[in-house]
Amino acid sequence: MGHLKIHKSLFVYLALCIMVVVLGCLSYYILPERFFFDAIIITEDFYNEKGFFRSYPVTMLFYDSTGLGKLPFFIVALIQLPIVLLVLYKLGIPRRFAHFTLRNVLAYICIILLAFFIAMPSKEFITFLVIACIPFILKSRKYNLRTTVFILFALIVLFGIWYRPYYILIPIISGVIYLTSLINFKRKVLTGVFSGLLILVFLSLSYGVVKGEYLSQSTREELNEQRAGEEATNSAITSPVATESWYGEAVGIFYGFASVNLPLNGLKHILKPQILAFVIWQLLLTFYLLFLYRNCLKNKSIYSYEIWAFYLVFAYFIVQGVFEPDLGSAVKHKIGILPLIYFALYYDSFRKSVSI
Numbered sequence: 304m305g306h307l308k309i310h311k312s313l314f315v316y317l318a319l320c321i322m323v324v325v326l327g328c329l330s331y332y333i334l335p336e337r338f339f340f341d342a343i344i345i346t347e348d349f350y351n352e353k354g355f356f357r358s359y360p361v362t363m364l365f366y367d368s369t370g371l372g373k374l375p376f377f378i379v380a381l382i383q384l385p386i387v388l389l390v391l392y393k394l395g396i397p398r399r400f401a402h403f404t405l406r407n408v409l410a411y412i413c414i415i416l417l418a419f420f421i422a423m424p425s426k427e428f429i430t431f432l433v434i435a436c437i438p439f440i441l442k443s444r445k446y447n448l449r450t451t452v453f454i455l456f457a458l459i460v461l462f463g464i465w466y467r468p469y470y471i472l473i474p475i476i477s478g479v480i481y482l483t484s485l486i487n488f489k490r491k492v493l494t495g496v497f498s499g500l501l502i503l504v505f506l507s508l509s510y511g512v513v514k515g516e517y518l519s520q521s522t523r524e525e526l527n528e529q530r531a532g533e534e535a536t537n538s539a540i541t542s543p544v545a546t547e548s549w550y551g552e553a554v555g556i557f558y559g560f561a562s563v564n565l566p567l568n569g570l571k572h573i574l575k576p577q578i579l580a581f582v583i584w585q586l587l588l589t590f591y592l593l594f595l596y597r598n599c600l601k602n603k604s605i606y607s608y609e610i611w612a613f614y615l616v617f618a619y620f621i622v623q624g625v626f627e628p629d630l631g632s633a634v635k636h637k638i639g640i641l642p643l644i645y646f647a648l649y650y651d652s653f654r655k656s657v658s659i
Contacts, residue, residue: 312400319414320388326415327380327422334419339376342423346372358426358466366424380422387421387428388414390435391645394442397652406595409588410648413641420638430639433462437615438646441608442653448607455611469626476502477611477618484600484614492597495614499621500560504553507625517552519559519625539629560624563633564589581634592616592647599650609650616640616647 309317331339345362353367354360366372371379391414400407421428437455446454456474463470479502480495488494507518519542540562542555562568569582596613599606619640627633637644646653 312396315401316396323418324384326418327384328377330422331376345424362426376423383421383428387431395653397649412584416638420635427639434640435642438642472622473618477614480614504556519546519555563623563627564620612647
């Protein structure tokens, strides 16, 4: 009788899957109560808000209609986590996934974080499944590049209109980063990110002319004012300059981007290991993605589809700098786009992935 042979990279992934599901089922009993505030709002629907548009109403409707909102959280984890883990498996397990490298360690941590953010009724579960369409479209190369990009932009804009409005900014910013990459700058990576930040400043100031208040002022700053003093805001992101003026908003956007993606200021939380761990992971993830983006740019003709994962990921990171109220929310929302981050991390590996 023959022995079943499993590639060691697949074995590592399956071991991670088991760990994630077990942690997810236990998370309700080991995580602080504040981790479940959103889940309780979604399942209880205190003000009968369920509906067909915007993230909270749609999520409430989804969990009510499917019956998942009536189940204990550990059962929800037992259902949702295998689904998202199967999505990542279908996307592909790189042949070198078992090697102990920085790229793999970052991916392991991303996958383990699923146990803490998708182990309950969550907007991130829906976001994950929608965003997962993007890497599958890029990987398939079914359409020519121009058509593919149009499809991706249309998907993101429609998702933004229907579910999360700030996603509408992602195609605009990623388009600017792409256009910047066509110009013969010496440091295309940093120039691309900087150009994305500048266009976001312009969009925010334009929004302020129309609405009377700027983007970060009406979202992040306002929310943090309302939550001032709460335990959940010990990693709150607050601009050092008032965002009521055009220059204050510009500073706030750059500060927000740095706080969310290069959170060196988060190192002050040295006595709070959970925050410090998030800070270190975020720093390493951002720098490594920048490194991979630079390599991908050098081989843009070979990876003409894959490079769009980087344009979209960094566009999302830039948008986060306006809307994220604290480091915890920033990490949680990154897990919502994990399929895209995962694809960017392994952009050069999916043609050599393993399977059962």
